[in-house]
Amino acid sequence: MNPVTLYKAMADTTRLKAILLLQQTSELCVCDLMLALDESQPKVSRHLALLKQAGVLQHRKQGLWVFYRLNTNLPGWVHDVLQQTAVHNTAFIKCNLARLAQNPANTCC
Structure with missing residues (x-):
């Protein structure tokens, strides 16, 4: 992870809030993030995809649900x-x- 990639990923309010929420909760499903961020599913999913592509997040699928967490391989400085x-x-x-x-x-899941 280089600094430019991280700071570009955090440069959007929705993405930064999602990252900080995940840092505090360890793992959330998309519906939880929709509720917390007060945003639509397409918007939240688009931001999560960008964070995943940047290497900031990881996801796992459980049935129909997708859960996100901070990438376990992030360097200490991040x-x-x-x-x-x-x-x-x-x-x-x-x-x-x-x-x-x-x-x-987590009644949505």
Whole structure:
């Protein structure tokens, strides 16, 4: 992972929020991300595909559902950047985390 690839991937608000949500929750399905981000399925899926293509995310399929998580092979410096971003910008995803908490049992999946 080179810095340009990472920063291009994070340069969009929806993608950055998705990354930070996944950092805090470890794994989410597309429907959870739709709820948290308050976006349509096509828009969320398009952003997730770009993050996967950039090497930031991995996915797994379980039946009809697709679950995303941060790529387990990301270098340490990427985790450090994401951690610092989350710690110093808690308000940035506060509403998104609150929306996600409305569905604690993952009833969409």
